[in-house]
Amino acid sequence: MGERSIIFPAQEYRNRVARLQAGMAAQGLGALLLTTPADIFYLTGFLTRFWESPARPWFAIVPLMDDPVAVIPAIGAELMGRTWLHDIRTWDAPNPHDDGISLLAGALAEQVPSQGQIGLPMGLETHLRMPLADYERLHALLAPRQLVDATACIHRVREVKSQAEIAKIRESCAIAGRAFDRVPEFVAEGRPLSGIFRDFQIALLTEGADWVSYVAGGAGPDGYGDVISPAGPQPLRRGDVLMLDTGAVKDGYFCDFDRNFSIGAASDISRRAHAVLWRATEDTLATLRPGLRASDVHAFLCDSLQRRGSTPSGGRLGHGLGITLTEWPSFTPMDDTVLREGMVLTLEPGCFTGDGRIMVHEENIVLNADGAELLSPRAPSELPEITA
C-alpha cells in the first residue's frame, strides 16, 4: 500500500471511490459534492469531533475520473493531510465575505464541463451542511452546470459495507455488549436515571468506546412512554422496566442497540412483552435474505408480534447502521429499498404494553448471502431482573 491513510488502508477508500464513480458514470454526473461528516469520513477517513462546531463548512469533491479533492478550512489541513487524499485546498474560515465558495466553485469547474452535472445528496435522510445562501451563490458561479440529486448514487454504495467496516461495527457492538453486562453493577431501585445514564456512559468508555454519541432510555411500570429522552432525576422504582439504548463509537463506527431490565421481579406484562419481542426478532433473524424489501421486514415483524397477541408500536422497526447512528433503509410500510448482501441493519420491534407505554428490543446484524448474522451479542430470551 504505502499511502498514508486513517482508520483503513488507502485501498479501502479507493474501492469506495471506484464504486461511487461507477454510479456517477451511470447517472451522467461529472462530480459529486459532499458536505456532511459521514460522507466526508466515508470518502477520506477524516475523523474528528470538531464537526460539533457549526462554524465552518467542509467540502469534498469526487471527480468522475480522478481522486477526491478536499476543500476545507485551514484548521483541518494537518488532519486531512494524514488521510490518503493528496489534493487538499484550504481557506481561512470562517470568512464572512467568501467562506470557501469561490475556492469550491473553482475546484468543481476544473472537473466538470460547463454543460455537465454535479450531484449532491438532496433526498430522504440527507441535508446540505453549508449555508443556504452560499449554496445559491455556488449554483450561480457554476452555471450553466446543473446541480442534481445524487442520493441514490451515494446510498447504494454506502449501504453495502466492506468486511473491514463490518469488523468495526462488530467491535462497537462488543464494547456495548460488555457495558450492558455491567448494568447490574450500577442499577438499583432508588437510583436516579441521570446517575444511571452517567454510569452507563462511563462503562461504555471503560470497555473501549472512543466516545459515546448516543445514550437514551426510559423507565416505568411495564414499559416507558418514550425512547429518545435524556435522563431526569426520577429514581428507579421496584416494578419498573428500565431500557438503555446506545450508539457508542469506535474508529467512527456505531453500534445501536438497547437492552431491557426489570427492577425487582418482572411483572407478567413486561415478561411476556419481552418474550414476544425476543421471539419476533428470532423469527426475523431466520427469515432475512437479500432481495427482500425494507417494507417486507416491517410487515414480517408486525405479523410476528400480532400472531403472539401484541400490538406493534408505530414508527420504524429497524434501520441501517454504520457511520451514523441510523442510516437508511427504514423498516416501515413505505420503504421499498431492496435489502442487499453486506447491509448492516438493526431489528427494533416495539410493542404497546398498555397506558401509552411501550417496550422496544433491538439487535444489530449484517446481511450475508445466506441470511442474517448477529453483530450484537444476542439479548437473553427472558427479561433480566435486577434484584439488589
Add this chain to the structure above:
Amino acid sequence: MGERSIIFPAQEYRNRVARLQAGMAAQGLGALLLTTPADIFYLTGFLTRFWESPARPWFAIVPLMDDPVAVIPAIGAELMGRTWLHDIRTWDAPNPHDDGISLLAGALAEQVPSQGQIGLPMGLETHLRMPLADYERLHALLAPRQLVDATACIHRVREVKSQAEIAKIRESCAIAGRAFDRVPEFVAEGRPLSGIFRDFQIALLTEGADWVSYVAGGAGPDGYGDVISPAGPQPLRRGDVLMLDTGAVKDGYFCDFDRNFSIGAASDISRRAHAVLWRATEDTLATLRPGLRASDVHAFLCDSLQRRGSTPSGGRLGHGLGITLTEWPSFTPMDDTVLREGMVLTLEPGCFTGDGRIMVHEENIVLNADGAELLSPRAPSELPEITA
C-alpha cells in the same frame, strides 16, 4: 408560571420568542422556520441526543404574533409535549413520499399571507437541516410567499444570554474545571493519548456532565501540530506539552476551554509560550467592553502576543459559546460583529512554538456592562508540570 416546560420556566422561552418577534417585525417577516437542534432547543427546551440520527427532519415555526408551532416526527411527540409548546403537529417519519413537507407548508401558510415573507437562517455559520429537494418542494408549495435570510434576526437574539443561560454555562465550566483538576490522576509519561482522552471523558461525566460532546487535544515537544484530532495510540513522552480541550454539556449548555500540561519539567519554550498566552488573555480580560467589534479583539490578542515576541497562530482566536460548542462571532480580522452585554465568549489565543507546532490557551467569559467576567476557573499562570 404553571406552564409545563423543560430546563427553564416557560417565561424564559416566552422572553426569547418576544425578542425574536420584535426582530421579525422590524424585518417584515411573517414567520421564522427553524430546523437545527440548537435553534429548536433555544425556542422550546426540547433536548435529546436523538439528533444524532439524521433520518428525520424536525421543524419549528415562530409566527409573528403567536406562540411557536412544532411540526415534528411522531417519535418526538411525547418529549415535545413536555415543553411549553401547545401546538405540536406530527407525522410518521421517515416518509419517502412526503416527509412532513405538506404538513409544514400548511402550518406556515396559516401564519403568513400569500404576499408575506418567511425567514430562515441562510448565512454564515448556519445550515438547513432538511433535504434540499424538500426545501425546494416547500418553496413551491408556499409560493408566492418568499423565503428569505433571517440569520441576523436569530443571531442578534441568541447571542445575548439571559442570566439563566449564563448560570448553566458557568455550571458546565465548573464541571470541566473539576475534571481538569483531576488530570494528574490519569496522565503520566508512557500512557497513550487514547487512554487519556477516555479517562478525561470519564472524569467529566463523574464531575457532573450529562454528556461529553467534544474532546480534542494534542501532545508533542514544545507544542502540538493540530487541535482537532481524535487521540491516537502514541504514548506521552517526557518533554511533551499535552493539551486537552473539551465541550462538556450540562442541561444542553456547553463549556469550551482547554488546559496545557508539561510532561515532566517544562522546556523554556513551552513555559514561555504558556506565560505569554496567559498574559495576552489577562490583558484582553481587562480590556473587553461592549461596543468593541470581534475584529478588535482579534487585533488586541495579536498585538499582545507580538509585543511579547510571540507569533500568533492563524484562524480565529475565540468565538461565541452557548448551546453549541462554538457560536458566532469569531475573533478574526474579518468579523465586524459588535460585542454586546450578555454575550458569552471564548478567548483562545494561540502562538507558534516552532517547527509547525503551536500552543493554544482558552478561557470562557461573559461580557458584562463593565467588562469581562470569567466563567471558566482561570488557568494557572505557569504551565503545570506533571511529574509522576
